[in-house]
Amino acid sequence: MQNLKNCKRCGKLFLKTTRDICPDCHQKEEDDFLKVKQYLDKNPGATIVEVSEETEVSQKQIRKFIEEGRLLTSKYEALTIECKRCGKEISQGKYCESCQGELSQQFESVKGEPKQTDDETKETGKVHIKDRVDKRRR
Ligand SMILES: [Zn+2]
Ligand SMILES: [Zn+2]
Numbered sequence: 164m165q166n167l168k169n170c171k172r173c174g175k176l177f178l179k180t181t182r183d184i185c186p187d188c189h190q191k192e193e194d195d196f197l198k199v200k201q202y203l204d205k206n207p208g209a210t211i212v213e214v215s216e217e218t219e220v221s222q223k224q225i226r227k228f229i230e231e232g233r234l235l236t237s238k239y240e241a242l243t244i245e246c247k248r249c250g251k252e253i254s255q256g257k258y259c260e261s262c263q264g265e266l267s268q269q270f271e272s273v274k275g276e277p278k279q280t281d282d283e284t285k286e287t288g289k290v291h292i293k294d295r296v297d298k299r300r301r
Contacts, residue, residue: 195220196228203239210241230257 167176170185172192177185184192198218203209206217215222226244228234236242236254243252246259248266253259258266 192224195224196233199225199228199234203234203242207239208241209239211243214242229255232256 166179168179168183169175170177170188171183172188173185175185175187180186182189195218199214199220202214202218206213209217211222211225214220214225225234225242229236229242229244232255234242236244243254245251246253246262247257248262249259251259251262256263
């Protein structure tokens with residue numbers, strides 16, 4: 164049986180690759196990235212809102228590029244994203260340093276990173292750790 168997966172972006176089934184989006188969406192993302200990059204090269208001081216308006220690439224997508232480290236906020240000063248936990252300005256990733264520290268401490272007892280929701284809404288930062296009591300079986 165083939166390994167099929169639902170595209171995270173459009174929901175279509177596609178053959179599983181290393182990505183979690185289908186080839187179509189990946190192509191679209193690459194196009195979007197080029198548009199954003201080209202716009203920023205001409206307008207290095209543009210903010211996410213401006214870039215989004217000019218390139219018609221969603222702010223969410225632009226943030227994703229920044230999170231992934233593809234758009235360097237050190238190069239484009241007006242590009243900032245916020246820590247998903249406390250809202251502090253950060254330049255890369257999902258959380259600021261202090262939140263990352265706190266979170267990784269909490270994660271130590273939990274294997275694997277929790278699934279991020281795709282919601283635009285800010286997470287309250289609550290981390291649910293289920294106390295799993297192992298049933299002792301013999
Ligand atoms: Zn897709
Ligand atoms: Zn934070």
